Amino acid sequence: MASEYEGMxxxxxxxxxxxxxxxxxxxxxYTDVFLSQANRPKGMDYFNFVMxxxxxxxxxxxxxxxxxxxxIVGSYCVFVPEEIVRAAGATLVGLCSGADFAMEEVERVxxxxxxxxxxxxxxxxxxxxxxxxxxxxxxxxxxxxDGKKKSYEELNKLVSNLYVMDLPQTKSENARAxxxxxxxxxxxxxxxxTGNPITVExxxxxIAITNAKRQAMHRLEALRKADPEPISGLDALLASQVSFYDxxxxxxxxxxxxxxxxEERVKDKVAVFPEKTPRILxxxxxxxxxxxxxxxIVESSGAVIVGEESCVGERxxxxxxxxxxxxxxxxxxxxxxxxxxIDCAIFTPNxxxxxxxxxxxxxYKADGVIQYALNFCQPYQIEAxxxxxxxxxEGIPMLRIETDYSPEDAEQLKTRVEAFVEMIG
Amino acid sequence: xxxxxxxxxxxSTECVILNESGEIVAADMRPTGANSAKAAQAVLDSAVExxxxxxxxxxxxxxxxxxxxxxxxxxxxxxxxCHARGVLHLFPQVRTIVDVGGQDSKVIRIGxxxxxxxxxxxxxxxxxxxxxxxxxxxxxxxxxxxxxxxSEKSAxxxxxxxxxxxxxxxxxISLVARAVPVEDIINGIHKSIVNRLAxxxxxMNPEPDIVMTGGVAKNSGMVKKLSMAAGHTVLVPENPRxxxxxxxxxxxxxLERE
Numbered sequence: 001m002a003s004e005y006e007g008m009x010x011x012x013x014x015x016x017x018x019x020x021x022x023x024x025x026x027x028x029x030y031t032d033v034f035l036s037q038a039n040r041p042k043g044m045d046y047f048n049f050v051m052x053x054x055x056x057x058x059x060x061x062x063x064x065x066x067x068x069x070x071x072i073v074g075s076y077c078v079f080v081p082e083e084i085v086r087a088a089g090a091t092l093v094g095l096c097s098g099a100d101f102a103m104e105e106v107e108r109v110x111x112x113x114x115x116x117x118x119x120x121x122x123x124x125x126x127x128x129x130x131x132x133x134x135x136x137x138x139x140x141x142x143x144x145x146d147g148k149k150k151s152y153e154e155l156n157k158l159v160s161n162l163y164v165m166d167l168p169q170t171k172s173e174n175a176r177a178x179x180x181x182x183x184x185x186x187x188x189x190x191x192x193x194t195g196n197p198i199t200v201e202x203x204x205x206x207i208a209i210t211n212a213k214r215q216a217m218h219r220l221e222a223l224r225k226a227d228p229e230p231i232s233g234l235d236a237l238l239a240s241q242v243s244f245y246d247x248x249x250x251x252x253x254x255x256x257x258x259x260x261x262x263e264e265r266v267k268d269k270v271a272v273f274p275e276k277t278p279r280i281l282x283x284x285x286x287x288x289x290x291x292x293x294x295x296x297i298v299e300s301s302g303a304v305i306v307g308e309e310s311c312v313g314e315r316x317x318x319x320x321x322x323x324x325x326x327x328x329x330x331x332x333x334x335x336x337x338x339x340x341x342i343d344c345a346i347f348t349p350n351x352x353x354x355x356x357x358x359x360x361x362x363x364y365k366a367d368g369v370i371q372y373a374l375n376f377c378q379p380y381q382i383e384a385x386x387x388x389x390x391x392x393x394e395g396i397p398m399l400r401i402e403t404d405y406s407p408e409d410a411e412q413l414k415t416r417v418e419a420f421v422e423m424i425g
Numbered sequence: 426x427x428x429x430x431x432x433x434x435x436x437s438t439e440c441v442i443l444n445e446s447g448e449i450v451a452a453d454m455r456p457t458g459a460n461s462a463k464a465a466q467a468v469l470d471s472a473v474e475x476x477x478x479x480x481x482x483x484x485x486x487x488x489x490x491x492x493x494x495x496x497x498x499x500x501x502x503x504x505x506x507c508h509a510r511g512v513l514h515l516f517p518q519v520r521t522i523v524d525v526g527g528q529d530s531k532v533i534r535i536g537x538x539x540x541x542x543x544x545x546x547x548x549x550x551x552x553x554x555x556x557x558x559x560x561x562x563x564x565x566x567x568x569x570x571x572x573x574x575x576s577e578k579s580a581x582x583x584x585x586x587x588x589x590x591x592x593x594x595x596x597x598i599s600l601v602a603r604a605v606p607v608e609d610i611i612n613g614i615h616k617s618i619v620n621r622l623a624x625x626x627x628x629m630n631p632e633p634d635i636v637m638t639g640g641v642a643k644n645s646g647m648v649k650k651l652s653m654a655a656g657h658t659v660l661v662p663e664n665p666r667x668x669x670x671x672x673x674x675x676x677x678x679x680l681e682r683e
Binding site for chain 2: 397411412415416418419422423
C-alpha cells in the first residue's frame with residue numbers, strides 16, 4: 001500500500017516494515033470507525049483523503065516546501081504558539097502520539113506507569129514510524145505535566161533538535177510574565193531556525209492564518225449545537241485532529257465548505273442519528289490520531305458526541321488572537337493573552353475549566369458529560385474527582401472514565417457507557 | 426403473551442419468563458461456559474419448555490456481558506439498568522444496589538422515582554468478584570456454598586493482604602500450611618472483599634434500602650459483613666442471581682407498551 005512513498009520514508013530513516021504494519025492497522029481502524037458511519041456529510045470526503053495520505057502526500061508536500069527552505073516545527077501541545085511559527089514562515093505540525101507502538105522499547109526508557117500519550121510519542125520515535133517527527137527541523141517540548149517535562153529529558157537523548165518551552169502553572173501576574181518571556185525566547189529561536197525576521201507584517205499574517213482556522217472550527221462547533229445534530233462527534237473530532245497536520249489555509253477552506261453543507265443540513269433537519277439520541281459532551285485529556293476508542297464506543301452505544309472539552313477540541317481552539325496591535329510588542333502581548341487563557345489541568349487552581357464544562361454542557365444541550373482521563377494522568381484524573389461534585393450540584397449527569405490506548409478494556413467500557421446512555425436517555 | 430429476559434453473565438446465564446400480568450412463570454439458569462451464544466439459546470429453550478409455551482416469548486431482552494451474543498433478542502440493555510429494574514420490582518424502597526457477579530462488582534444508586542442516577546463498576550481487575558471466591562474455595566478445598574456458614578464460625582479475625590487473585594491464592598495456601606483454621610481464613614477473605622466493596626459503595630453515598638444481588642449475595646458471611654460496613658441491614662432477594670434476567674424480562678414487557 002502506498003508504495004510510491006517508500007523511497008521518501010526510507011530517506012527519513014523510518015522502519016518500513018514496522019511502518020507498513022502501522023498503516024495497515026490505521027487503515028483498518030479508519031474503515032471500521034469512520035467509513036462505516038451512516039449518512040456522513042460529503043464534506044468529509046476531503047478529511048478521508050487527508051487521512052489516507054497522512055503519512056504520504058502530506059509529508060511529500062511538506063518535504064517539497066522544505067527543499068524551498070520552509071522549516072518544519074513539530075509540537076506535542078496546544079501551548080506552542082502557532083502564530084509565531086507561521087510568522088517565521090515555518091510550518092507547524094502535531095506529532096504522533098495516539099497509538100501504542102514499540103511498547104517494549106518504550107518501557108526500557110520510561111516507567112510503565114507513564115500515561116499512554118507520552119509513551120506513544122516515544123514509541124513513534126523508537127519504532128521509527130512517525131514521518132512528521134523524522135522530517136521536523138525542530139521538535140518543541142513544553143513543561144506541562146510532570147510526566148511530560150521529565151520525559152523530555154529522556155527524549156533529548158533520542159533526538160538532536162528538541163527545544164523545551166517552559167510553561168507557568170498558575171494564572172498569576174508572575175506566571176503571565178513567564179509565559180511572555182518564553183514566547184519571546186521562542187520567537188527568537190524561530191528567527192534563528194528560519195533566518196526570517198518576525199515583523200509586524202509577518203505576525204499579522206501568522207495571526208490571520210491561525211485565527212481563520214479557529215474561526216472555521218468555531219463555525220463547526222456552533223453547528224454541532226443544533227438538535228438534531230448534522231454531523232457525528234467522530235467526524236467533528238477528526239476535523240480537529242486533522243487541523244494539527246494539514247496545511248492551514250487549505251484546511252480552513254475545507255472546514256468552511258463542510259460547514260456550508262452542514263448549514264443546509266440543519267435547515268433541512270438532516271441528522272446523522274435517530275431523533276432523541278442522547279447528547280454527550282466529552283471532556284478531559286486530548287485525543288490524538290488514532291485514539292478513537294472512547295468516541296467510537298460512545299457513538300456505537302446509542303449516543304452522539306456534541307462537543308469536546310479537550311486540547312483536541314474547544315480547549316485548543318477557544319479564543320482568537322487580537323490582531324489590532326501596530327507593533328511587534330503589542331502583537332506578542334495579544335498572543336500571550338490568548339494562550340494564557342487555556343484552561344489546561346496543569347494550572348492550579350483551574351476553576352475556569354469547570355465553568356467552561358458547565359457552560360458547554362448548556363450550550364450544546366448535552367444530556368451528560370463523560371470525563372475522560374488517561375491512566376496515570378494525574379492532573380486530569382484529580383480534576384475529574386472534583387468535577388463529580390460540581391456536576392452533581394449543577395444537575396449534569398457525569399461518567400468518569402480512566403483508560404489508555406489498548407483495546408483490552410473495550411468491553412467493560414462499552415457496558416459502562418451503554419449504562420450511562422440508558423441512564424440519561 | 427409472554428416476555429423473557431436473558432442475563433448472560435461471565436459465569437452463569439439466567440432466563441426469566443413473565444406472563445402478561447408480570448408474574449414469573451418460569452426461571453432457569455446454567456453455567457455460561459465457553460460459548461455464551463449457545464448457553465443463551467439453551468437457557469431460553471429450557472425456560473420456554475418449563476413454562477410450557479408453544480411459541481417463543483413475544484418480546485425478549487438480553488443483558489449481561491454476553492448480551493450481544495443473543496441473536497433472538499429484540500433489544501439489548503446493560504445489566505446496570507436491568508438489575509435496577511429487577512431489584513426495584515422486588516424492593517420498591519431500594520436506593521442502593523450492590524451487585525457482585527462472576528467477574529465484576531457494581532454499585533448502583535437509585536433515585537426517588539426508581540431511576541438509575543449513578544453507578545460505579547470495577548474496571549479491569551476481577552478481584553473481589555465471584556470468581557475470586559471460587560478460586561479461594563478451591564484452594565481451601567471447600568464448597569462454594571459452604572463459605573458463608575463456615576465464615577460465621579470464625580473465632581479470630583485475620584487479614585488477607587493481597588487482593589490479586591493469584592497472590593491471594595498463594596497467601597491462603599500458606600495460611601493453610603501454618604494451620605490457621607479454615608473458618609478464620611474464609612472470614613479474612615470476606616473481610617478483604619467487603620473492604621473493597623465498601624469503598625466502591627462510599628462513592629455512591631449509599632442510602633437504605635440497600636439490596637445485594639449476584640451470586641455472591643448467596644454467601645451469608647459476605648452479606649453480614651457488608652451490612653456492618655454499610656451501617657444498615659443489607660437485603661437479599663430470594664434468588665439474587667435472577668434479578669438481572671427479571672429486570673430484562675420487565676424491560677421486554679415495557680417494550681410492548683411503548
